[in-house]
Amino acid sequence: MHDIRALRADPEGFDADLARRGVPSTAQAILKLDEERREALTLLQEKQAHRKNLSKEIGALRKTGGDSSLLEAEATQLRSDIEGLETRATALDEETRLTLAVLPNRLDASVPEGKDENDNLIVHTHGVRRDFPFTPKQHFELGEALSAGVGPQMDFATAGKLSGARFVLLRGPIARLERALGQFMLDTHVQEHGYTETQVPVLVNEAAMYGTDKLPKFADQSFKTEDGRWLVPTAEVPLTASVASSILDEDLLPIRMTSHSQCFRSEAGSAGRDVRGMLRQHQFEKVEMVSITSPEESDAEHERMTRCAEVILERLEIPYRRMLLCAGDTGFGAAKTFDLEAWLPGQQAWREISSCSNTRDFQARRMNARYRPAGGAPSFVHTLNGSGLAVGRTLIAVMENWQEEDGSITIPPVLRSYMNGLEKITA
Numbered sequence: 001m002h003d004i005r006a007l008r009a010d011p012e013g014f015d016a017d018l019a020r021r022g023v024p025s026t027a028q029a030i031l032k033l034d035e036e037r038r039e040a041l042t043l044l045q046e047k048q049a050h051r052k053n054l055s056k057e058i059g060a061l062r063k064t065g066g067d068s069s070l071l072e073a074e075a076t077q078l079r080s081d082i083e084g085l086e087t088r089a090t091a092l093d094e095e096t097r098l099t100l101a102v103l104p105n106r107l108d109a110s111v112p113e114g115k116d117e118n119d120n121l122i123v124h125t126h127g128v129r130r131d132f133p134f135t136p137k138q139h140f141e142l143g144e145a146l147s148a149g150v151g152p153q154m155d156f157a158t159a160g161k162l163s164g165a166r167f168v169l170l171r172g173p174i175a176r177l178e179r180a181l182g183q184f185m186l187d188t189h190v191q192e193h194g195y196t197e198t199q200v201p202v203l204v205n206e207a208a209m210y211g212t213d214k215l216p217k218f219a220d221q222s223f224k225t226e227d228g229r230w231l232v233p234t235a236e237v238p239l240t241a242s243v244a245s246s247i248l249d250e251d252l253l254p255i256r257m258t259s260h261s262q263c264f265r266s267e268a269g270s271a272g273r274d275v276r277g278m279l280r281q282h283q284f285e286k287v288e289m290v291s292i293t294s295p296e297e298s299d300a301e302h303e304r305m306t307r308c309a310e311v312i313l314e315r316l317e318i319p320y321r322r323m324l325l326c327a328g329d330t331g332f333g334a335a336k337t338f339d340l341e342a343w344l345p346g347q348q349a350w351r352e353i354s355s356c357s358n359t360r361d362f363q364a365r366r367m368n369a370r371y372r373p374a375g376g377a378p379s380f381v382h383t384l385n386g387s388g389l390a391v392g393r394t395l396i397a398v399m400e401n402w403q404e405e406d407g408s409i410t411i412p413p414v415l416r417s418y419m420n421g422l423e424k425i426t427a
Contacts, residue, residue: 001365017106020327037092044085051078105362108336114326127319134405138346139396140277148172166282173425180418185287195258200238203229208241211367213333220268231264235288236385244367255292285391291384298382302358309354319343335360342397356386
């Protein structure tokens with residue numbers, strides 16, 4: 001949510017910032033609503049004060065036996081006027097809130113200009129792409145060829161029979177490998193990176209979705225239950241919303257939380273994209289990182305969080321590159337985002353495997369999350385979120401980068417203790 005005071009102070013700057021995202025000028029329309037709301041509130045306060053004085057005058061006349069009928073008639077009219085102004089002020093306040101709620105965050109000055117992913121900037125690249133002496137296969141070709149007795153270790157046909165498109169059923173060593181990846185990520189972030197392990201609900205209320213900027217903008221991207229709750233698109237939602245409506249002690253900051261959870265997305269608008277394999281699923285696993293910081297520390301925390309995600313890829317020996325997203329590709333709630341893209345030799349392409357964003361105070365204002373600086377008034381915290389990593393996509397990257405010519409998959413050394421010493425998944 002945007003700070004209306006900042007918009008009042010610099011409407012041209014507000015419009016210029018949003019224009020970088022392709023959003024038309026909106027400041028004047030919002031300021032007009034805001035002015036009408038403030039005028040209604042001022043008039044409401046004046047009439048409330050006048051009615052209070054009338055009540056005193058009516059009381060005094062009644063005590064002396066005077067005629068108060070004219071004043072009582074005026075008081076009745078004032079009551080009606082006040083009710084109308086209250087309704088109008090509430091409606092204007094809601095219209096202003098809804099108008100602001102669908103506007104994206106203002107971008108950091110370092111975010112490059114650009115329209116889409118083709119304009120993102122490579123910050124750095126890590127690792128050496130393996131030179132295969134054979135044509136590498138895609139993950140679904142490998143997984144479907146590996147048997148688990150009752151069926152393939154990566155079974156899209158059975159999942160489709162159970163749930164429809166964009167689901168997968170994993171069996172045997174591949175299923176264990178996915179579990180190992182999640183455990184390895186969680187252990188690393190907790191034991192080495194200082195995050196607190198957190199088990200979260202995957203069903204949340206509308207306030208949690210709104211506070212983390214998933215509503216109303218992305219309602220069609222999520223699944224809603226019949227009782228009005230939402231399946232989380234990412235554990236960012238419950239982790240970040242856990243500090244909603246709070247005033248935190250400054251000594252508690254930064255708060256760092258991580259969670260390994262199921263995530264659910266409708267993938268609306270993605271028809272025909274990544275229809276084969278596990279890249280784009282309705283249900284998937286992710287290890288999420290969330291940080292709650294003071295404004296002064298959020299930029300440094302953003303770099304720190306991104307490095308935590310990079311460490312996972314480096315230990316799995318998967319080549320990756322860090323991308324600074326351009327204005328047109330930066331997500332709705334983010335002021336600045338780094339994406340990590342893993343190299344997938346089966347696809348011969350770089351694919352996103354983590355996204356780390358600083359939302360500044362954008363989410364905090366929506367959920368009223370604040371902290372109390374020493375000797376100061378409460379201020380909004382800054383919130384950050386990042387994938388550390390998307391578990392399914394990391395499984396894809398491991399399978400494709402560690403595949404052998406016979407279709408077997410070597411287990412990265414860092415994962416072997418999680419696989420009971422298994423060094424290779426074979427047919």
